[in-house]
Amino acid sequence: MMKNIVIITGASSGIGQEFALQMDTAFSNIDEFWLIARREDRLLELAQVMEHATRLITMDVSDEYAMDDFEQLLEESDVTVRMLINAAGFGLLGAFEDIPLEEQTEMLYVNCEALTKMTYITLPYMARGSRIIQMASSAAFLPQPDFAVYAATKSYVLSLSRALNAELRYRGIYVTAVCPGPVYTEFFDIAEQYGNTLAVKKLVMITAEKCVSTALRASYHKRDMAVPGIPMKAFLLATKLLPQEGILRILAMLQ
Numbered sequence: 075m076m077k078n079i080v081i082i083t084g085a086s087s088g089i090g091q092e093f094a095l096q097m098d099t100a101f102s103n104i105d106e107f108w109l110i111a112r113r114e115d116r117l118l119e120l121a122q123v124m125e126h127a128t129r130l131i132t133m134d135v136s137d138e139y140a141m142d143d144f145e146q147l148l149e150e151s152d153v154t155v156r157m158l159i160n161a162a163g164f165g166l167l168g169a170f171e172d173i174p175l176e177e178q179t180e181m182l183y184v185n186c187e188a189l190t191k192m193t194y195i196t197l198p199y200m201a202r203g204s205r206i207i208q209m210a211s212s213a214a215f216l217p218q219p220d221f222a223v224y225a226a227t228k229s230y231v232l233s234l235s236r237a238l239n240a241e242l243r244y245r246g247i248y249v250t251a252v253c254p255g256p257v258y259t260e261f262f263d264i265a266e267q268y269g270n271t272l273a274v275k276k277l278v279m280i281t282a283e284k285c286v287s288t289a290l291r292a293s294y295h296k297r298d299m300a301v302p303g304i305p306m307k308a309f310l311l312a313t314k315l316l317p318q319e320g321i322l323r324i325l326a327m328l329q
């Protein structure tokens with residue numbers, strides 16, 4: 075029998091995990107949650123506290139063979155993807171020249187390439203009313219010195235998502251790019267290996283709960299963007315009103 079499913083990448087931690095928990099409580103018409111990440115123990119812990127049935131998929135989303143296997147799995151399963159949440163991602167703070175190239179390109183693979191492939195692969199299994207939520211970032215609003223590659227990957231995610239939202243409207247599929255500022259998660263354990271977060275950013279941190287509830291509301295209302303919290307809404311406005319060159323110079327000075 076055909077199953078209605080939700081697919082969440084990056085479900086082992088932070089925002090992806092929070093999506094699973096909030097949707098587990100709020101969504102009654104879902105048969106199975108497909109939870110994706112590399113750390114199986116974390117996925118198991120999450121599955122144990124969820125009411126819904128789960129399918130745990132331990133994979134590295136930047137591994138093209140694993141992605142082929144995932145495509146095969148979808149092909150063999152009788153499913154409709156009601157929601158895809160691409161939350162797998164990471165960032166590295168620090169000077170462009172100081173971060174090893176391999177790690178910078180890994181950011182491109184995980185944040186951009188894998189997200190694009192996952193979206194492409196799952197689209198044929200979506201129906202009218204299906205939703206896609208892509209984790210972008212407020213880093214997408216403006217180039218960011220000392221967060222250069224990460225910010226560029228998130229600009230890609232925002233641009234792709236908004237274009238797809240317009241493009242897929244004819245199928246009744248809605249895409250929301252989520253653009254939070256800093257969120258309390260393990261993100262910064264990885265991000266701060268080569269540099270530090272600006273002190274001012276720590277002042278405007280929000281919880282994963284707030285980020286996810288804002289994102290789900292925006293997705294429900296078919297909005298192409300979700301910007302959680304007043305400080306990031308103000309930041310977005312500032313990037314539109316003020317000369318970007320000036321903001322960039324200030325950001326570089328603060329770093």
Ligand SMILES: NC(=O)c1ccc[n+]([C@@H]2O[C@H](COP(=O)([O-])OP(=O)(O)OC[C@H]3O[C@@H](n4cnc5c(N)ncnc54)[C@H](OP(=O)(O)O)[C@@H]3O)[C@@H](O)[C@H]2O)c1
Binds near residue numbers: 086161
């Ligand atoms: N926290 C923030 O301040 C913030 C702000 C704006 C946007 N975001 C974005 O929100 C998303 C979620 O971040 P988070 O804050 O929840 O960070 P997090 O707690 O570090 O979670 C990142 C998730 O991505 C998964 N992941 C990373 N690389 C992967 C790979 N190669 N294959 C499969 N899964 C992978 C991790 O799982 P495994 O390690 O188990 O594979 C983990 O579940 C990211 O796209 C991030 O850029 C975060």
